[in-house]
Amino acid sequence: MEPLPDISATPDPLEQSWLDAMRRGDESALRRIFDRHYPLLLADVYRLVPDESTCQDIAQDVFVELWRKRAELDIRISLRGYLRRSAVNRALNHIKTRKRLLLESPDESTQHAEDTSGWEIDRKTSQENLETALHAAIENLPEKCRLVFSLSRFEQLSHKQIADQLGISVKTIENQITKAIKLLREAMTRHADLSPAVIWLLKWWTGE
Amino acid sequence: MKENDYLLLLYKRLNAEIGPEESARLEAWLLESAEHRRLAGEMEQIWAATGAYTPSLNVDLDKDFSLLQNRLRQEETTPKLKIVRFPTVLVRIAAALLLLLGAVWVFRVLQPETPVWQMAAAGNAPKIEVKLPDGTRVWLRKGSSLEYPTSFEGAHRLVKLRGEAYFDVAHNPAHPFRVSVNTGEKVEVLGTQFNVRASDQAQTSVLVRSGKVRYTPVDSQEGVLLVAGKKAVYDKITAKITLSDAISFNELAWQTGGLEFVKTPLSQAVRDLENWYGVKVSLENPALANCPHTAPLTNQSIYVVLKAMAETYGMNVRRDSEGNYHLSGGNCQ
Numbered sequence: 001m002e003p004l005p006d007i008s009a010t011p012d013p014l015e016q017s018w019l020d021a022m023r024r025g026d027e028s029a030l031r032r033i034f035d036r037h038y039p040l041l042l043a044d045v046y047r048l049v050p051d052e053s054t055c056q057d058i059a060q061d062v063f064v065e066l067w068r069k070r071a072e073l074d075i076r077i078s079l080r081g082y083l084r085r086s087a088v089n090r091a092l093n094h095i096k097t098r099k100r101l102l103l104e105s106p107d108e109s110t111q112h113a114e115d116t117s118g119w120e121i122d123r124k125t126s127q128e129n130l131e132t133a134l135h136a137a138i139e140n141l142p143e144k145c146r147l148v149f150s151l152s153r154f155e156q157l158s159h160k161q162i163a164d165q166l167g168i169s170v171k172t173i174e175n176q177i178t179k180a181i182k183l184l185r186e187a188m189t190r191h192a193d194l195s196p197a198v199i200w201l202l203k204w205w206t207g208e
Numbered sequence: 209m210k211e212n213d214y215l216l217l218l219y220k221r222l223n224a225e226i227g228p229e230e231s232a233r234l235e236a237w238l239l240e241s242a243e244h245r246r247l248a249g250e251m252e253q254i255w256a257a258t259g260a261y262t263p264s265l266n267v268d269l270d271k272d273f274s275l276l277q278n279r280l281r282q283e284e285t286t287p288k289l290k291i292v293r294f295p296t297v298l299v300r301i302a303a304a305l306l307l308l309l310g311a312v313w314v315f316r317v318l319q320p321e322t323p324v325w326q327m328a329a330a331g332n333a334p335k336i337e338v339k340l341p342d343g344t345r346v347w348l349r350k351g352s353s354l355e356y357p358t359s360f361e362g363a364h365r366l367v368k369l370r371g372e373a374y375f376d377v378a379h380n381p382a383h384p385f386r387v388s389v390n391t392g393e394k395v396e397v398l399g400t401q402f403n404v405r406a407s408d409q410a411q412t413s414v415l416v417r418s419g420k421v422r423y424t425p426v427d428s429q430e431g432v433l434l435v436a437g438k439k440a441v442y443d444k445i446t447a448k449i450t451l452s453d454a455i456s457f458n459e460l461a462w463q464t465g466g467l468e469f470v471k472t473p474l475s476q477a478v479r480d481l482e483n484w485y486g487v488k489v490s491l492e493n494p495a496l497a498n499c500p501h502t503a504p505l506t507n508q509s510i511y512v513v514l515k516a517m518a519e520t521y522g523m524n525v526r527r528d529s530e531g532n533y534h535l536s537g538g539n540c541q
Binding site for chain 2: 027031034035038039042043046047050052055056060063064067130131134135138139152153154156158159174177178181182184185188
């Protein structure tokens with residue numbers, strides 16, 4: 001697989017010292033790196049593969065490889081960038097090999113379960129809650145749509161790169177992004193327009 | 209193109225992967241209507257609110273680390289050597305490219321050029337940008353046209369304008385830049401930014417954004433010297449020039465693609481924002497109405513602009529269920 005672009009930033013001296021210690025075979029240095037980066041990697045992978053046990057496997061694989069290659073490691077970017085790239089590459093491989101069905105299947109139906117989870121939240125600080133509502137909306141995007149959107153928005157891959165990585169056309173990628181935008185806009189409109197009282201009123205009105 | 213296609217373009221712009229052609233198409237679309245600019249604001253809000261999405265998962269670090277240790281015990285292997293190869297092929301390609309570039313340059317220098325007049329017209333596009341041979345950039349507004357030579361020769365750099373255009377003139381004091389408008393009026397500059405509007409029959413206006421401009425409506429007269437922030441309106445019927453200070457440069461929004469405020473009363477600034485973005489904004493604290501507002505040029509969304517404004521004066525900004533904005537509290541520093 002082609003390497004993904006650098007998620008750069010300069011190396012952190014503290015982490016450099018951990019890496020040096022790890023090269024000498026110090027397992028406690030590995031533990032320090034693990035404590036700082038493992039939870040982040042789980043979240044990175046979860047955005048692409050929303051399944052906790054798969055996330056755990058992939059994040060573990062990243063650390064197994066980090067340890068195995070410790071003597072020859074030459075990390076020019078930040079450790080975070082390096083580990084994240086490795087995790088994302090693995091997640092993509094996982095998707096390609098085990099989830100061929102997902103990518104080749106025609107679009108999942110758009111009848112996208114109505115998301116009422118955001119509505120119970122108190123909306124005093126609207127921006128914060130708009131974030132909550134949109135984060136919930138991302139989690140509720142249809143699978144393929146969510147994957148493509150996450151690769152674009154969070155992994156900063158270009159549409160062309162995503163298409164290459166997943167082996168599907170740029171046109172399909174753009175369709176999925178457009179669909180994600182549409183669903184996220186709907187979520188935002190719901191968030192702005194419907195206070196819980198209005199929803200209650202509407203339901204009462206329509207006799208639901 | 210449909211609305212969805214433009215939403216995709218807005219997304220691509222935020223994601224910094226928009227191409228120049230797409231960007232131009234998007235800019236044109238945004239200039240078309242306030243509704244489009246409102247959509248752009250919405251898109252930007254979505255962009256901002258999704259950025260921080262990090263799934264929160266429960267992790268037992270001790271348990272997961274011991275899991276990792278178990279795997280390491282099993283997979284312990286000897287590290288391999290890494291071989292680095294020097295890319296000599298790249299060096300050869302670079303040399304070949306340099307030779308090719310050299311050849312192209314020699315060819316272009318040897319080509320003789322005779323100036324030919326040509327015309328650029330904006331037609332129905334909200335604006336087009338024209339680059340002149342001296343590096344001057346001209347933005348032509350919808351329905352306007354400009355005639356200019358393929359190369360400037362002689363003492364003056366002369367161009368002919370019909371309609372309205374914004375000029376960003378390349379500095380060259382030895383060859384002043386001259387704009388002649390259809391009725392024989394002249395605008396002469398050394399290197400500056402200004403707007404000329406000669407679109408209607410009765411009036412011509414010249415607004416200077418930076419530098420100095422001499423405006424000569426009638427050849428026989430001296431004309432007026434305009435400096436940055438000054439505006440001259442020439443009335444062809446009475447043959448009089450009226451000079452004024454530009455309150456804001458927002459009549460240039462068609463060119464800049466955004467608004468800019470220089471000591472503009474806050475109530476006026478809010479009105480400009482309403483017109484440009486097609487939204488309703490209420491300034492609820494009357495004490496702020498005359499507060500002089502200065503903000504650099506921006507083509508950000510209304511949402512971002514209002515947030516920055518609210519921060520400056522300590523106001524609260526709220527978007528109600530109808531999509532109207534309310535600015536409350538705060539004080540003029």
